[in-house]
Amino acid sequence: MEDYLDSFSIAYSFALKARALCKEVSLGADTVRNSQLEPSERISDLAVTISGCEYEKNINEPWFKAFKRLSPFISANRLVVSDIGFGIAGQGYGGKHFFGTKIGYPTPNRKSRWQSPGAMFLKPWWYEQTKYDGRPALRRYAITGTLPLENYVRTCNIDFFALRKRDEAIREVLRKCTRLFVEGRKMKQGQTSLVLDTRHLHSGKSPILLSDIEVNPDTKSEAARAFKVKAGRYGNFPGGEVFFTPHRIDGTFVGDVVVNIDKSYVIPEKRPMVVSVKNGHYRLLRASPAIKAAFTERKRESWKLIGILEKNRSLPKKLIRSQRKNFDRVGEFAVNTNPKARLSRYLIETEKLANMMHIALGSGYEPGTETTYHCDIVINAPRQKINLYGVGPKGEEHWVIRQGKFVV
Helix, strand or coil, X not given: CHHHHHHHHHHHHHHHHHHCCCCCCCCCCXXXXXXXXXXXXXXXXXXXXXXXXXXXXXXXXXXXHHHHHHHHHXXXXXXXXCCEEEEEECCCECCECHHXXXXXXXXXXXXXXXXXXXXXXXXXXXXXXXHHCCCCCXXXXXXXXXXXXXXXXXXXXXXXXXHHHHHHHHHHHHHCCCEEEEECCCECCECCEEEEECHHHHCCCXXXXXXXXXXXXXXXXXXXXXXXXXXXXXXXXXXXXXXXXXXXXXXXXXXXXXXXXXXXXXXXXXXXXXXXXXXXXXXXXECCHHXXXXXXXXXXXXXXXXXXXXXXXXXXXXXXXXXXXXXXXXXXXXXXXXXXXXCCCCHHHHCCECCCEEEEEECCCCCCCCCCCEEEEEECHXXXXXXXXXXXCCCCEEEEEECCEECC
16 A cells, blocks of 8 residues: 555646656546456446547448547547656556457558557557558657656665666677577575577567666657667666567576566565476476466456457458467566665566566567567576676677676
């Protein structure tokens, strides 16, 4: 409850500041769901549907043509999409958007469909739909999680451009490598030992991305430029990571800090998550009963959601096949870089803690790597005495972390 009250304080402070800078400001909240398959809260779902249908009312499909006739009578034509948003995600899910899962919102060329107006307005760079939608993004957006106010202020009250310099230095090291090695000490519960083939990062089509100044309108969107799409700006508060979508990764890793599933779960030190990976596909070997049960249920619901989208034809067959193909893949490999983040039970902070790392299971951050869930697992590099280094084309070594500490 304290975390939720602090979240309100953060949101209200944003609103007060925005009121001095913007024409209009609004605050909103909706009741979260225990399952991603539950219907969304009705008032919010209706408001979302109206905004999405208003944006799509010139699409030549019967429901949008009908909505176009209705629009002036309910003053939907007076709706304005906010061009910047800030969200605080608590425990649980937003729920299943009825119109999005039943029908979907088509791109103007009808080659693809969106499942929510929020995604359609933001146009995330990693969504396959973005490349089929030639309309400009209407919104830039940032998120955080429920966390104490003092944690939020501490981790965000930093020089973000100095953080970018550190991130760029790490990225330059990674760019020199064709293979990456992650090696931890042998422990009773398991050992982190991974090999990543990173040749795809040299193609220009698979960028190494940075989480620091993405929501600053004065900086260019690296991801949008790399993928040649009209994507919106998106980022986390706090920032602080260097990340990419691995194509080939093999070995085992031990997650021993925090994992996000339907909320942040502290991973017991004596019962860590042990995950094996072969050619990018993972298998959960061990975890505490509570975490294993929550993760299994999340995957069960996520797989069922793909089936619902397929049955309703609200998502093209090509994307259905892609989401199934990516379902058991590793979607993200990241080095954490925020110097003011501390070890805590909050994933949004701990996944940024400098000298640590995190790996996400599920959806990736490149077009064609998306699926219906994304679960980050934090690795305590200092505790595991992690060595993270790469080998270049001529066999030369390039180091990022040695014995759990940055050398960049």
